[in-house]
Amino acid sequence: MGIDATAIRPVSTVDPFSHAFLTDPYPHHQAMREAGPAVWLAQYGIWAMARHQEVRDALTDWQTYCSGAGVGLSDFRKEPPWRPPSIILEADPPLHTRTRAVLTRILSPAAINVLRETFTREAEALAGRLVARGSFDGVADLAEAYPLKVFPDAVGISEEGRENLLPYGNMVFNSFGPRNDLFEKAMANAAAVRDWIMSKCSRAALAPEGLGMQIFAAVDAGELSEVEAGMLVRSFLSAGIDTTVYGLGNALYCFAQYPEQWTILRENPNLMRLAFEEVLRFEAPVQTFFRTTTRAVDVGGVKLADGEKVLLFLAAANRDPRRWERPDSFDIRRRATGHMTFGTGIHGCVGQAIARLETEAVFSALVKRVKAFELVDEPVRRLNNTLRGFDSLPLRVVPA
Numbered sequence: 001m002g003i004d005a006t007a008i009r010p011v012s013t014v015d016p017f018s019h020a021f022l023t024d025p026y027p028h029h030q031a032m033r034e035a036g037p038a039v040w041l042a043q044y045g046i047w048a049m050a051r052h053q054e055v056r057d058a059l060t061d062w063q064t065y066c067s068g069a070g071v072g073l074s075d076f077r078k079e080p081p082w083r084p085p086s087i088i089l090e091a092d093p094p095l096h097t098r099t100r101a102v103l104t105r106i107l108s109p110a111a112i113n114v115l116r117e118t119f120t121r122e123a124e125a126l127a128g129r130l131v132a133r134g135s136f137d138g139v140a141d142l143a144e145a146y147p148l149k150v151f152p153d154a155v156g157i158s159e160e161g162r163e164n165l166l167p168y169g170n171m172v173f174n175s176f177g178p179r180n181d182l183f184e185k186a187m188a189n190a191a192a193v194r195d196w197i198m199s200k201c202s203r204a205a206l207a208p209e210g211l212g213m214q215i216f217a218a219v220d221a222g223e224l225s226e227v228e229a230g231m232l233v234r235s236f237l238s239a240g241i242d243t244t245v246y247g248l249g250n251a252l253y254c255f256a257q258y259p260e261q262w263t264i265l266r267e268n269p270n271l272m273r274l275a276f277e278e279v280l281r282f283e284a285p286v287q288t289f290f291r292t293t294t295r296a297v298d299v300g301g302v303k304l305a306d307g308e309k310v311l312l313f314l315a316a317a318n319r320d321p322r323r324w325e326r327p328d329s330f331d332i333r334r335r336a337t338g339h340m341t342f343g344t345g346i347h348g349c350v351g352q353a354i355a356r357l358e359t360e361a362v363f364s365a366l367v368k369r370v371k372a373f374e375l376v377d378e379p380v381r382r383l384n385n386t387l388r389g390f391d392s393l394p395l396r397v398v399p400a
């Protein structure tokens, strides 16, 4: 009872959702890693973890660190969520086990490989057009254009209204943070965007052969209800676009910033998969996710109570010097697998095969055609409470 004289509580006053932090998070990540295995963020009354070991341990212990109370700052047990919770992302076993099994099957590497021909053809055509133009915006013309074409096609949704997909992703990923300016701005026009998304999630709206209709096949097999199937299509449309858009943009940025790494890739195209892992480690498109404790837990001597929000800094784990040599250098030849950008454990990214396929298709098409990328103007960041990436990347390419 009473005060535990040995208890330690590292504290930080930093706001991880401020413009300053989001613009350049890396010095703050370092400070949080050095402050302790878990750090109390006084401004929000939450815990944060920034070391690789602790982030990994939390992600692999879903019994202690649950997702059902939401994977953002908001605690769904205390305040109503802005939309009905995702039945995969914001769910725990046993519900999660059942929904996850369906998506694991539909998005398995073997199932996704069926898309390779189409994805490659689209990437070759787009890369050909852009390299012929010579200069373009790496974000609008490539990082957004490509996923916005191939992913909705693969899911099987209509062409009409696809301009709602990016605003919806912006809403979803900003909503994991506090109700700050980024959140409020993303929610402008929320009702119309949400209505369009939901209208695309029904059986009637989906093409017969797509990934969306494959979810409805699981209803016919007795694995899901009709309503649950629609909710999982919503998960595709929530998680499937912005993540890859930001990932492709960050990859372009890395290769423009470190041209010698592009040269290495051109000389060894077999490094493609490793190179993508290194982009994900070095400039993680998804920076953070929250969990909520289900019991009191001791994290390396720091005591967390039951029912507390824990902010997991995936991107800080990715540059933890306890885990990585030269963590702040972008080196496509390193073994970057083990980064936390896809998470790990039962909630580890279920769409990673399709993310890898998109990136491989785009960069295989570029590696044949582009000798070098040059930034012709300052890249402009697009700040987001969860994602890290760009609003524009004014690029010129030197053709191969």
Ligand code: OVV
Pocket: 086, 087, 088, 089, 090, 172, 234, 235, 236, 238, 239
């Ligand atoms: C991984 C992720 C991100 C955002 C939304 C969802 C999943 C969802 O299931 O809605």
